[in-house]
Amino acid sequence: MENIMSTATAMKLSQETLDILKNFAGINSNILVEPGNTIRTVSPVKNVLAEAEVSETFDTQFGIWDLNKFLSTVSLFTEPEFEFHDNYVIISGENGSSVKYFYSEPQLLTTVNKKINMPEPVVEFELDESDYTELLRAGSVLQLPDLSVRTDGDSMVMLIHDKDDVTSNSYSIDLGSLPTPDDDFKFNFKVENLKMMSGDYDVSITDKVVSRFVNKNKNVTYWIALESDSTYKG
Secondary structure (H helix, E strand, O other), X not given: XXXXXXXXXXXXXXXXXXXXXXXXXXXXXXXXXXXXXXXXXXXXXXXXXXXXXEEEEEOOOEEEOOHHHHHHHHOOXXXXXXXXXXXXXXXXXXXXXXXXXXXXXXXXXOOOOOOOOOOOOOEEEEEOHHHHHHHHHHHHHHOOOEEEEEEEOOEEEEEEEOOOOOOOOOEEEEEEEOOOOOOEEEEEXXXXXXXXXXXXXXXXXXXXXXXXXXXXXXXXXXXXXXXOOOEEEO
């Protein structure tokens, strides 16, 4: 039970931190934030993990059951201040209004238990923000469920398609030359798992069912599991 004499220092959250939380809400509707300046989330089925370093340092562990509801509450205020107590946070506005928002019990939340030890990648490339945006838009317009990074002759491409339908429409971008001439691979993702923030990315893919997308504009990284039918021959 919280000590009634306890105090908390008021702080503000940057717009970038709020944007990261909004993005993380698309991966998992709940979150547990640990003390420090690193925020992590993981999808309910544990196939997407995200981690961000933010400008704020949190002194208190706090869990939010419905992150979208929390962010909607924050949006009620202009330039809100936050006082993080042991069991709740007080969100205050400039006009003296405030909300007392209680945390969720940590055991009810989907939490990140350990960091990923990224195996040595076999394919690495840069993904421009414009290409990433176009790929997602193409997947939405054409209603295609799959994204593949695959060999195409002497090059590698990123392809939006339906891998279970050889007659499906498709949309592709060229990623440049193969890492080595004899490489032959097809790394498959579900489009629904590509929930990264906008930006340019350094992408690393391993032959051990995991990939990493590092945002070059913000301190945020995503690890996304490959589909089980992915193949690699190097």
